Amino acid sequence: MKRVFSWLFIIIGMAVLVMSTSRGMMKYVSDKRYGWTGAFGIHRADGGDLVNMAFLDKEPKFLQHTNFVFKRSPDTVNRNINLYVWADSYVIHIPDYSYAHVNKFQLGRRDFTDLHYKLDPNKKNILIIENGERFVRIYFKYLVIFDHVQKDKSALSFLYSYSNSPAHYASLGLGGVHVTDLFNPDINQNIEYNLFNYNCINWIRELKAEMNYQYFNRVSGDVALSENGKHLFLRQTIAAHDILSCYEAMKSTEINTLCSNIDTIYKHYKKEGFDEVYFSIIPNPATILQPVYYNGLIPVLEKRADSMGVPFIDIFKAFSHYPNPSELYTNGDTHWNNKGWEIWLDAVNTELNKQSGQLKK
Structure with a gap:
């Protein structure tokens, strides 16, 4: 017994x-x-x-x-953008009518749903890849949610690297299984x-x-x-030593890998036919509310991406210069409040306004 x-x-x-x-x-x-x-x-x-x-x-x-109150986008003409957003819990509740110039809207919930798309050559096809900051080093270091990018050998040949070493994908040789598939953070x-x-x-x-x-x-x-x-x-x-931490110092080799892989992802989706691909990183509450130990991940990546021609929708600057940053997040939640998403959505719509005037002929 x-x-x-x-x-x-x-x-x-x-x-x-x-x-x-x-x-x-x-x-x-x-x-x-x-x-x-x-x-x-x-x-x-x-x-x-x-x-x-x-x-x-x-x-x-x-x-x-927090009861989100979403505003309707003020634009009334030029609904010529098909918008694809691959995102996490920060933005999944934002409705399509809050985005400017959107003809068609499709949301993918990262980790749970893959990114599916059928591009319309008569519309402006825009992709936004949004990530909460704490997952950036996992997703972009190991490409763990970008298996389809890794399988595209022609996309991988576009690797942009700041070092002589190739990007590291942490494959375990088990039929595409990755480290984070076995060791969930x-x-x-x-x-x-x-x-x-x-x-x-x-x-x-x-x-x-x-x-x-x-x-x-x-x-x-x-x-x-x-x-x-x-x-x-x-x-x-x-935490002092955690890949999810915004306080852990990063080596230059890791930054190189992150930027190289971001560039690979960008060129993959551009090759797929998207007119523009934006990345956006939502700062951790600790990054903004207790910045004294911050490792500088977001501004470093955005600066490097800009030099590579990879566009980011930046809210780090707006958040870090906000007069009372405690108004951007709820005290007992990992997420932002109404003011936080409004700042992000304003930045997104600024880019969509630009893209709407650049419709393909």
């Missing part, structure tokens, strides 16, 4: 590990469990994703409810979710989180408190 239980725990443990590593399986599980109520439902705090992760449901200064968070995020035991975690915060000025799990105590940050984004 002891051996049976031992094997049972091993099998369950391996199943949890495999599920926690797979992005597809985690999406399926989280989507299913999101609608559950009762003892086996999941913890949900309405104040923000970091509040939810830290179980600080009772701390009002972090509970900022969110695995610890996923394991915790699969093992312990159940309403029947969440009251214990809420009590522990409240005591840690009130008596030791600490927050739980993968969440960290800003130095001024006003904001919550995802712990990985301020």
Whole structure:
């Protein structure tokens, strides 16, 4: 019987590990469990994703409810742009009517859906590749979500490199499997979710989180408190040694690889027929709200990309010079608020206004 239980725990443990590593399986599980109520439902705090992760449901200064109010683009003519946006959770809720001059709009949710397109030669076909800053070094160092770019040998021949060494794709020689396919950077968070995020035991975690915060000025799990105590940050984004961190110093060789791969992606989609391809990086909250340790990733990439002729939609400058940057993000969430996305959308529409006047003949 002891051996049976031992094997049972091993099998369950391996199943949890495999599920926690797979992005597809985690999406399926989280989507299913999101609608559950009762003892086996999941913890949900309405104040923000970091509040939810830290179980600080009772701390009002972090509970900022964000109800986005999207404005309609003011343009009424020249709807001559077919806009494709491959993005993450920062911009997936922005509706098509907020973008200027859009005839057709198609959104791809990175990590969960691939980028699909059928280009119309009679329209201006524009692609925006948006990334939250914490994933930039993973996606553009390993091209982990750009397998189709790697398979295009003619695109790879366009590699633009600032060094004599080729770009590194971290392929493991397992039929296209990459490092981050096996070692999901969110695995610890996923394991915790699969093992312990159940309403029947969440009251214990809420009590522990409240005591840690009130008596030791600490927050739980993968969440960290800003130095001024006003904001919550995802712990990985301020860690000393983490590829997701905006504080970890970068070597010049890594910058070269990132820029080379960005140029490869750009030329791939230009060759596919897009009239223009824009990249856009959304700064981590810690980058703007606690910049003293910032590694300078965004401005370095944007400056290098500009020298290569690769266009970026820059909001780092606007965010970093904003009079009160705390107004751009919610205190208990990894995402921006209305003001943040308005600044980004204004920058996007400025480019779309330019492109609308350059329709192919």
